[in-house]
Each structure stands twice: as C-alpha cells, then as structure tokens.
Amino acid sequence: MALLNTDHSGLSRRPGARVAADRATQDSLRKHNLAVVFTTIMAADPSALLSRADLAERTGLTKGTVSALVQQLIGLALVAEGPPEQPRGVGRPAIPLAPAGRTAVGLGLEVNVDYSGFRAIDLTGAIVAEQVERENFRGSDPEAVLGRLFRQARACAAALEAEGMRIVGTGLALPGLADHPQGPLRLAPNLGWSETDIRSIAEKAATAREPGLPAPTQTKTAALVAYLTVDNEANFAARAELLCRGAGRPASFIYLSGAVGVGAALVIGGQVFSGGHGWAGEIGHTIVDPAGPRCACGARGCLEQYAGTRAIVRAAGLPADSGIDSLLDRLDRPAGDDGPCQAALTTAARALGIALASAVNLVDIPETVVGGDLMPLTKRLAPGILAELRERVVAARWIGHDLVVRPAKSGRYAAMTGAAWHALSRVIADPASLLSAPAA
Amino acid sequence: MALLNTDHSGLSRRPGARVAADRATQDSLRKHNLAVVFTTIMAADPSALLSRADLAERTGLTKGTVSALVQQLIGLALVAEGPPEQPRGVGRPAIPLAPAGRTAVGLGLEVNVDYSGFRAIDLTGAIVAEQVERENFRGSDPEAVLGRLFRQARACAAALEAEGMRIVGTGLALPGLADHPQGPLRLAPNLGWSETDIRSIAEKAATAREPGLPAPTQTKTAALVAYLTVDNEANFAARAELLCRGAGRPASFIYLSGAVGVGAALVIGGQVFSGGHGWAGEIGHTIVDPAGPRCACGARGCLEQYAGTRAIVRAAGLPADSGIDSLLDRLDRPAGDDGPCQAALTTAARALGIALASAVNLVDIPETVVGGDLMPLTKRLAPGILAELRERVVAARWIGHDLVVRPAKSGRYAAMTGAAWHALSRVIADPASLLSAPAA
Numbered sequence: 001m002a003l004l005n006t007d008h009s010g011l012s013r014r015p016g017a018r019v020a021a022d023r024a025t026q027d028s029l030r031k032h033n034l035a036v037v038f039t040t041i042m043a044a045d046p047s048a049l050l051s052r053a054d055l056a057e058r059t060g061l062t063k064g065t066v067s068a069l070v071q072q073l074i075g076l077a078l079v080a081e082g083p084p085e086q087p088r089g090v091g092r093p094a095i096p097l098a099p100a101g102r103t104a105v106g107l108g109l110e111v112n113v114d115y116s117g118f119r120a121i122d123l124t125g126a127i128v129a130e131q132v133e134r135e136n137f138r139g140s141d142p143e144a145v146l147g148r149l150f151r152q153a154r155a156c157a158a159a160l161e162a163e164g165m166r167i168v169g170t171g172l173a174l175p176g177l178a179d180h181p182q183g184p185l186r187l188a189p190n191l192g193w194s195e196t197d198i199r200s201i202a203e204k205a206a207t208a209r210e211p212g213l214p215a216p217t218q219t220k221t222a223a224l225v226a227y228l229t230v231d232n233e234a235n236f237a238a239r240a241e242l243l244c245r246g247a248g249r250p251a252s253f254i255y256l257s258g259a260v261g262v263g264a265a266l267v268i269g270g271q272v273f274s275g276g277h278g279w280a281g282e283i284g285h286t287i288v289d290p291a292g293p294r295c296a297c298g299a300r301g302c303l304e305q306y307a308g309t310r311a312i313v314r315a316a317g318l319p320a321d322s323g324i325d326s327l328l329d330r331l332d333r334p335a336g337d338d339g340p341c342q343a344a345l346t347t348a349a350r351a352l353g354i355a356l357a358s359a360v361n362l363v364d365i366p367e368t369v370v371g372g373d374l375m376p377l378t379k380r381l382a383p384g385i386l387a388e389l390r391e392r393v394v395a396a397r398w399i400g401h402d403l404v405v406r407p408a409k410s411g412r413y414a415a416m417t418g419a420a421w422h423a424l425s426r427v428i429a430d431p432a433s434l435l436s437a438p439a440a
Numbered sequence: 441m442a443l444l445n446t447d448h449s450g451l452s453r454r455p456g457a458r459v460a461a462d463r464a465t466q467d468s469l470r471k472h473n474l475a476v477v478f479t480t481i482m483a484a485d486p487s488a489l490l491s492r493a494d495l496a497e498r499t500g501l502t503k504g505t506v507s508a509l510v511q512q513l514i515g516l517a518l519v520a521e522g523p524p525e526q527p528r529g530v531g532r533p534a535i536p537l538a539p540a541g542r543t544a545v546g547l548g549l550e551v552n553v554d555y556s557g558f559r560a561i562d563l564t565g566a567i568v569a570e571q572v573e574r575e576n577f578r579g580s581d582p583e584a585v586l587g588r589l590f591r592q593a594r595a596c597a598a599a600l601e602a603e604g605m606r607i608v609g610t611g612l613a614l615p616g617l618a619d620h621p622q623g624p625l626r627l628a629p630n631l632g633w634s635e636t637d638i639r640s641i642a643e644k645a646a647t648a649r650e651p652g653l654p655a656p657t658q659t660k661t662a663a664l665v666a667y668l669t670v671d672n673e674a675n676f677a678a679r680a681e682l683l684c685r686g687a688g689r690p691a692s693f694i695y696l697s698g699a700v701g702v703g704a705a706l707v708i709g710g711q712v713f714s715g716g717h718g719w720a721g722e723i724g725h726t727i728v729d730p731a732g733p734r735c736a737c738g739a740r741g742c743l744e745q746y747a748g749t750r751a752i753v754r755a756a757g758l759p760a761d762s763g764i765d766s767l768l769d770r771l772d773r774p775a776g777d778d779g780p781c782q783a784a785l786t787t788a789a790r791a792l793g794i795a796l797a798s799a800v801n802l803v804d805i806p807e808t809v810v811g812g813d814l815m816p817l818t819k820r821l822a823p824g825i826l827a828e829l830r831e832r833v834v835a836a837r838w839i840g841h842d843l844v845v846r847p848a849k850s851g852r853y854a855a856m857t858g859a860a861w862h863a864l865s866r867v868i869a870d871p872a873s874l875l876s877a878p879a880a
Binding site: 177189275280288354362366 | 719835
C-alpha cells in the first residue's frame, strides 16, 4: 500500500482533498505502480539503462514488486531486456531494461498548406513508417484531404500490424485552431478550412471497406479514432523538439513553426503551454504594422504577411507558389543576383524580431527555436531578429546572453513526430490500458 | 503519520522521487499538518466558517489532532473562535473558526511614478494602516525615496506592534524589473532608476537610530528586511485582484496596470505567471507602431507611448504633469469641449486593443482586467479595445463571449494590497515559522 500514498511529484500538497488511500483499490494501485516503473524505464538515459535493482531503488518499491511489474511490461511487449552486464560487486549480472522497439507504435498525421503525410514511431523513438506528399492544399476540401490521409494511415496500420506491431493511438497536426482533443477544427486560415468535423471524417475512413485492405476490425478503429488527438502543428512540433533535447533541466523556449503561416508554441519548463482553449501560440497574427497588408485571418499587418514562406518568396520576386526551396536554391547560387532575396529576408527578420520582442516582453521566454520551413534560414534570419530583440526587449541588457535564436533540432515534419509521440505518451502514462484491449 | 503520505494536490504523481515518509520527522509532520489546517481555515468562505469537526472531515486528520493544531493556531493568534452555532443534530454546538484580525500583519510598500506609500493588512484582509503621498518621482533618487518609505514603514510597524500586532513580512512593488525576491531592482524606466540595491537600502532604514522611534529590535528588522519581497507592481496588483475574486474556479486574465507606464500580469488558473526571470507582463513595450514615438525604454512605438497616463493626458491637450485626474475632471464637465480628450481615449483604446490582440493570440487568455489609473476609464476604453480584439484575435469568432474588458475590483493602490498579502501568505503556508520568532 505504500506507494500510492507516496509523493512522487515533488510538488507541494494542497489541503482539502480526501485521503487518496480511502478510495484506492488494489487494482488501481497495481496500475499506478506499473506506470511508475514504465515511466522510469522510459525516462532513463539510453546510455545508462536501468536494472530491476535500480528501479527498486528509484521507485521505493520492493525488488519483488518491481520484478513482477517488469515481467508484466515485458509481457505487454513494452519493455525489452538487454544483454546482462558484469555486476559491479558480488551477485548476479544486472539485466538492463529498455523500451521495446517495433511493438507499440504511435501514428502522427499532418496536413499543412503544401504537404500532408504521416509518421509511425515506436517506443525507442525510431520512425518505423513514413509517407509525405507535397501538394498545395490551400482551398482544398477537408473531407477529401483528411479522408485520404486517414485511409493511408489505416493501410499503414494494417501493414505494421501484419509485422506484429500495434498502433496505440493517432495524433493529427493541423495549422489552425482545433478543439481539444478530437476537434472539430475551428479554423485553419491558410487552408481555408473551418468548422471541420475531424472525428466523423476519421471514423468514416477507418471503418469503410477498402479494396486491398483487410476488413476493419475493432482494434484498428479503436487505435485510429478512439485514441485520436487533434492539435495545432506548432504544439506537436514543440513536443518533438523537447524529445530531441532529452532529459535535463526543463527547457523554456518559443518554438516558431514557419510555413505559409507562422505558428508558435510556448514551451515553459518542459511543458507546452496551450492556453485556456488550447489556442495559445498564434504569433503569426501579432501585429507588425497596423496599416500593413490584409492577412488570411481578416486583420491587417500580421507577422505572417512579412515572414510566412509565401510572403518571403513573393517579396523575393519568385513565383508565389514555388515554395521556400526556390528561395534556398537562389541563395545557394554563386551569382550575385540574390539582392531581392536578401531584402525579403531582411524584411522577414525585422518583422519576426518585432513580433518576438513583444512576445518576450510579455512572457519572459528569451530563447527562440526556429522550425518548419524557416529552419534552414535560421542563420540568415537570426542577426536581424536579434537586432530587434536587443532594441525592443525591456530586459535585454540583463538577459542579453539568453536572447538566442537557434534552428530546431527536430527537423522537417517535426509535427508528425510530436503527434506520434503524443499518441505513445498515453500508453507510457498508463501501460495497464493495453491489458483491456485485445493484442494485435 | 497518515497525512504526510496523503495526496492533497489532486495532481498525478511522477516517478523517481524517494518515499517522502523516509525523511519525514515528527516535527516536519506537525508543521505540515499545522499548515494544512490553517490554509483550510483561511480558504473557507467567510459566510460558512469551519468548525473543528468540519476541519477533520476536510483534511482527513483525526478530531483529536485537529483540536490540538487549532489550539496551537489560536495560541499563535492566527485563528479566532466565533460565537458557537446551534448544532445541526445532537451534540455540542459547533464553534466557527476564522482568521484572527489585528494580529499578524503584512506590509505592502509601493513607489510608482506619481505616488509612494504603504498599506498594512491583517489576516482578515482588513487595512489596519495606510499612508500614501502623491509626488512626482520621475528622475528621483532611489536611495532617498526608498529610504524614506522604509523609515515610514518602520514607524508604522512600531505603532502596530505597540497595539499588539506583529509584522510578518514586507512586499515592495515597483514599476520595473526586479530580481526575485529581494532585488536588486534592475530597471524602472519611468522612474529613471536602474541597478538599485533594495536590500541594503531597506537594511539601512530598518536599523538606523531615528528620533521619535524606539531603537530597532531584531524582530522589526527581521520582518522588514529578512522577509522582504520585491516584485513588479502589476504582479502584486494582480494578486490583490485574485483576492477580491475569492475562491471558486481559478481565474485566468490579463491584468493591465495603467500608470505613466502600462504594466501587466498574466494570471493563469489563479496563479501569476512571471516567466523565467520574473519579468513577464511587460505589455507596455508591445510594439504598436514600429515607427512610433521614442519610449523611455529606448525603443519606438511602444504601447505606453499611446496608452500610458502621461501620453493620454498630453494627447488630450492637458498639462503633461497634471495626471489622469485632470482628464477625468474634464470628461465629467457638462460643456462639450472634451473633443481632444475623446480623441486621446480613442487613440489609447486602439493601441491597447492592438497590443492586447497580439497578447491574446499568443497566450489565449481572453479576459482583460483594467487596473491602476486607467481603471476609472475602463467603460470609455472598452468599446475601442474590443473592436480591435474582435478584428485581430484569430479565435475571436469562437471566444467572442469570453473577450471581455472589465474594471479591476481591487481598487486604487492594489499593488500595496497584493504586496501585503504576499507577505502574509508566507505565514499562511507555514504558520509554524512564527514559533521560532519571538512574539511582538
């Protein structure tokens, strides 16, 4: 009975709640302890895996309890044993425990303005399947685009299940405002989508009979729809960025997700802060110039009219639909005809600096991480951004060394990674939930 | 032993921490339980005070333990017994327990651009002493101004102690960036102060021999300096606003503190969010127009150049030093010569709307509370602010009913109230800390 009553949070307690042990059944205790052991294994540094004895020491559980729980996690295919290590003292060799690869899998889906696709990730963080299509989805039909994506995801799920993997959940990243956790999508200005019933589209795609696909079973439907989470792409991408940073001091940064729109996620002490409705981070609509050009959101002079990829490419005199790659190509050429490109980047950097200065003044988070399509431009944008920050952030003189602008480590399609990991995190927090679902 | 192991937080536990009970001594358990009982008494609705039996039920402690702890709190003069109530069933009449008035007192000090002063508040929230002087402190000498204020506070402390009260701590509110918790003050642009060593000024004032004051004793020095917290005035004022709202669903709002500068505090779920360095909320330096007038911070086009009281008064064609009261007087006059005042308010409202729209887009907190010198203007400013919010907040269509602008309930000098309450909150969280300090 000890563990349920033990404070694992490090947080101070508040009065008024009832004694938890009164309600605790043996069953919920076992579930809780299973989660404690699994999250401890997942949180371990891959270069210093934990043995059963290490787990007993870290969790305060007895060695016998830990052994039984580890056996259960191995039975659920969530944990794998590594080769035994030489014992440090006398006694049997310690067996290192690691997250199991290619067993439980999270699916991360994304539709953005010029691509859509998905990524499947296992508990080790490895990508076990991926499919991305580049296409212009501005003004597209959400039912057609999402229906196709969910059917592709279902085909992928079937293929992975045939290889013995199990889809434990799905995350869908969209460039807009979605109700948490399953929609509807309220608005994605740059897609031209609004009031889109994600869940019913997903259900239809998951249960329709498809040529070339096995008949839908309850298992696959459950994974694709019942455990579906819809969120803003910047929020998911920021989670992927946190994953890349690994353990250590909880990070705080503003994650900028650059595409046709400019999204952001506020990461505070290792957590994504998403606000009252889950809609925080809309930095793309910070007003850079109240008399500026009209934005897709209806207002004037929003940041993304200066620093969105389409705005940059247009300002550089390149075809508006050609995407940021055309700009990168031009910048890489040895010839000296990149004047308009440089000017477009100067304008974008200044606008980013103005918007970020207001954000840093407001939330006191001095680090900016540049992700998405703007990531390859970070080095070129950073000096202009920093110049504005140093002029406009009130505390610049004291936090000058913290005012940094760095490229995201999470790479392209980070939102897919974050969405897939979010799906896995449900199982990491409650591995016992897999006991009730039939195995794949 | 039960209580320390009981989860009072309602928060989920994280693995990895050691079993708390291992370290818990009888002493720390008693301290913890004393705090649990006291915070429960303090959190009760004044119209529904708790008896010892109610406390036992809410905290999960035995009636015997509760009685002993309540006796200790009464002995510390933190809790008082009310008149016995008729019993609901059989048994003895229940004795309601309430925070004790005029015993433990927190001191809240403030220097702002055109006033300075302090407020002493007891555990019932009553103001037991107050002193405010209106004066222009722009470009003043921090050592002279703060030294005088701390000496006044010391005289007040001596007077209150002579009446049997006990100063348990001090909060100092300043319109700028201060290191937490005791300074130095880094920058207060509108005072023209920077790098000011608050603690040494406070120590000097608290220990100097003063004509007409009793010789400084260790008690008074400890209360005024050892338990001194320096913070931004908007953060303290937002705490006062939270107090006025009382219990219930934890509130989230942007508290605007209008003076010569425009400060803000982000209140998220009943807590003031103060950022990595404690410097969040500098909304006054949100860029309204990048080519606008030069600000005291060095940048251009900051919000406070349009919506600070000095800017409004100047735009209204009134003497810049005359303060917001001159504008209020002019608006109250029946004659129709208030055109320039109306125009100044239109400009201020638009600037506030632009800055708040960027803030709401970023942090998804749709409620704005207008405090400080701008509070009496809320009704006149709100329509213009809301028009900008409705145009510029991306989620406006869905959170329209949440987009509200209301006057602060905490009244004038709210930062002093918040600072005094902050000083009291240390004792509320740890009443046993008074056991080691000699009684006044």
